[in-house]
Amino acid sequence: MTAKNYAENYKGADLLAVAAAREVNDGDIVFAGTGLPMLAIALAQITNAPNAVCIYEAGSIDGRPKDLPASVGDARCATQSSMCAGLTEAFYGQLHCGYVDLAFLGGAEIDQYGNVNTTVVGNYAAPSKRFTGSGGNPDINSFARRTVFIMVQEKRRFKEHVDYITSPGWVIPQWPSGEMKPKKEVYGKFFNGGPSAVITNMGVFRFDDNGVIYLDTVHPGFTPEQVKDNCSFDLNISRCKGETEKPTVEEIDLLYKKVDPEGIFLP
Amino acid sequence: MTAKNYAENYKGADLLAVAAAREVNDGDIVFAGTGLPMLAIALAQITNAPNAVCIYEAGSIDGRPKDLPASVGDARCATQSSMCAGLTEAFYGQLHCGYVDLAFLGGAEIDQYGNVNTTVVGNYAAPSKRFTGSGGNPDINSFARRTVFIMVQEKRRFKEHVDYITSPGWVIPQWPSGEMKPKKEVYGKFFNGGPSAVITNMGVFRFDDNGVIYLDTVHPGFTPEQVKDNCSFDLNISRCKGETEKPTVEEIDLLYKKVDPEGIFLP
Amino acid sequence: MGKINKITLKEAAGLINDGDMLSFSGFTIWRRPMAMIYEMVRQGKKNLHLFEVNGGTHTEVLAGAGCVKLWESCWVGHELYGKLGEAVARGQVEGTIVVEDYSHAHCVARLLAGAYGLPFFPTALSMGTDILNPKFDMFGKAGLRDGSNPKIPLKKYDVIPDPMYGKGDILLMPAANPDWAIVYAQQVGDEGTVRVLAQTYVDAEVIKAAKKVIVIAEEIVPDSYLRDEPALNIATGYAIDYVIELPYGAHPTGSQFFYDVDADFIRAFYQASKSGDGYKKWADEWIFGVATHEEYLEKLGANRLMKLKANSVMGYSTTVKRGTR
């Protein structure tokens, strides 16, 4: 194998997509949401994971879009798919059935246990702001063996406690009591896994054995301290093993020429 | 309307099929089992019920067979069907969903409440003989608004108590207690109806307000007393309103020339 | 031989009563029955109860016009063309809309139960989230779970231990059985057989779950054509109560193999929807400013529709500009 030719010029979103793509193992069955996750799986399929397949919640399974879909319900998702059904098939026939290895999702707010909020700001009963809502985020995340969240790094988004737990992390409330428990206890024999990585514009985060987030690698141009300063909770940076691997020239090339030539997610 | 031209020569099975066909109301959604029920619905669709549609449990809905199917799973059922899916669609998407007006079924044994046995002879835990088993008979019968059973009239088949209640009549056991109760009580708000007629080679039977079977019409060539003699229970023949209407020459013609020209169910 | 009951858009919307429970075909910004949405706004429907597996531009058009009182769903927005559902958000924040959040798969479970005539459907998805927080049972807090409204279940959800294999707790999600399914389908047969192209979303389930079904057909075709490939059809004629034949009846949402999403139109609506005044101006132009669907299409113009027209092989427009390059 020849030495990699790393790119010098790339945008934050490029690194996000590339780092996310590298989380895909070859052969993974990936359930991806709209946006950067679509870029990441598309890139992975033409680089490190040619045998990975992608499920979209609108019902296309292992599609081979000729043109990048703009959302998971897009007609483009269906092109040359192995199955094209609906949500019942995607959520129950595939996800609840246990086929999904990797979930690729986004989020507005996250806490140190990987609990994600995409629903409201403030008290849900009287919110100050409404986001889109859960969509399939908590469903896909709750049953996939691994979940990768792709997010924007801001102090107000990396919180001690999120305002509303839309999507379950490693320590979650068990209803009706609401007692906080490890996900494994709440899910019993339905437990498959949980969040494995969070990728932001500043670094790559993972979770320790207690389900607590820590900084794994910091993106080129940032310091672990800067990342810590952009979290409201006391981020563990002691395990940071260095810089995130840069995108290669080839990866950037593929992203802009093959994956998103129209500039849909990469302006 | 001109006077009907009744046939003089016909077999028992012919009358069974014709009498059954006459139970179909135009526009009925009919869920039919294998055998004579298939002849009956096919005949009804070209005589008194052109807008009736037929569902077969294997998954074909409103098919228009060019050749008579030999069973409900037959490829012939699918020809020009409106939908061709599977059992989940037939049993849950159509039957449990509440679309079915009329069930057309058979049975080996029946009691005075319309409970039917197609499973075993003797004590189920140690039977002396095994029949085919329930198939979809109890499912279709339990949720259809009306059920018509097509059976052979024999003393040993018309019993005080059937050996095993495969398919529910008007008075049935409520489990786990096993207390016998009106079907309406056992099914609660899931109640849609129940057995409306039993057609044998000797007569047409219906059920009174208490869900007890009685002789409605006797086939030409038989007397009510003969029918009563062919029941193990004390059959109510007091409401018998006369002879079953004979098949017309046209109906027999259609049965042998259009419905079953190959002689599959009508040798 | 079945037949279809063809009616006009005005007649169809006239059948919907204030307070009715509605659900729709499609997915976010794809295959939504927009012509009916616009006509319901024109007719000033009030207090509608929407159960939607997911919301979209159509939801925002209804919510912005003040037609919606109850909204049960998991998501509302315009995908890439409008980040949030501003009208629903405003309704929730201001308290004019009672919002009941479920997860996407919870909504599917509820609709599946409704489609199969089951009172509930089990699921283990999205446990341990605030969706299940009893404090956030908004219909319950509003006193709507007393059984007086037969369309609203006594509980938001239930939890039972698995009695069969001891796998642990599992959720039971209540059935959703709307008064009306308002569906847009690409092809409806002259006997009522329904076919949608590409992803089927939850269209088949919506049709079964609803008491009555109105379908906007992009085109009406011979049933015999649809019956040549029955496995591709999602509903039979007896499941459909009314049919309206309207070309581009889903615009600005997309219709696979007929036309693409009108991104510019949705972006403009989204900007307008950020304020009540903005919405009003937009509605005055695009809903009240046109008396009929035909006037709406005329206003859009032939060339705009041609740009959106799907490539008949690919199923989407290959000429519309989608991104920045």
Place this chain on the structure above:
Amino acid sequence: MGKINKITLKEAAGLINDGDMLSFSGFTIWRRPMAMIYEMVRQGKKNLHLFEVNGGTHTEVLAGAGCVKLWESCWVGHELYGKLGEAVARGQVEGTIVVEDYSHAHCVARLLAGAYGLPFFPTALSMGTDILNPKFDMFGKAGLRDGSNPKIPLKKYDVIPDPMYGKGDILLMPAANPDWAIVYAQQVGDEGTVRVLAQTYVDAEVIKAAKKVIVIAEEIVPDSYLRDEPALNIATGYAIDYVIELPYGAHPTGSQFFYDVDADFIRAFYQASKSGDGYKKWADEWIFGVATHEEYLEKLGANRLMKLKANSVMGYSTTVKRGTR
């Protein structure tokens, strides 16, 4: 790009262990994986646990050979060509087979639960029947519901009151998750996409519910061909573990658009199956008398197969004699 794992019939049957729980594709006498059934008999499988939504000729071949210990289903016979399931009946009467009866829709509910990863599935069908009589819980009476066999639920069924709308009692049916789904499909793609033609029966559910899946393909075709109409496919390549390509692999059962049911063959088997000796003679000729599927086809002969061959437009044989006229 997925690939398929092609193996031989002998290898495939060799994967099945005595005592394994099996389920099959097809419906009564249609699309059964007969070549695998014969090979399992040749290899002398024992104590098999069959969960079948419905039984058929294949069940009788296995039961007659003494391969079956547990049978959970609702029906067994040969349709028009053999009134009863004689071998299963003999096993039940003599006590060599433990029979657990459910209704047809109960079996579907059990398989659907298995396919969706749910521990149970609700249904109100077939209430008030002896199927639910606790005295007739045969697995329970045999002491099989103690949790020691993870494939056997702790209860035959459960009853709970509807907590959502107060509709009354409803049944919960336990999931069925066989060790193996043994499937016959007309077309399998070179990446494993599976398509069956005409009725799909419960084939998609059987594939999902099973831990491992073996598919006998009438023919292997390019995946790209199947992907041109993805709505017609019932499974993706990653759901399939092994593929065997065998023409006429479902004979004597029918395969829509490839060949019809071999009624004479099934009638003859049915007559033979009425006694243990009869079955043995039949098996000596048709199972043990041929070493391979190719020898079996040779023994049937070209003209017999041609008679059964489906008319490519109608999907069934238009030349075979079916009735008395």
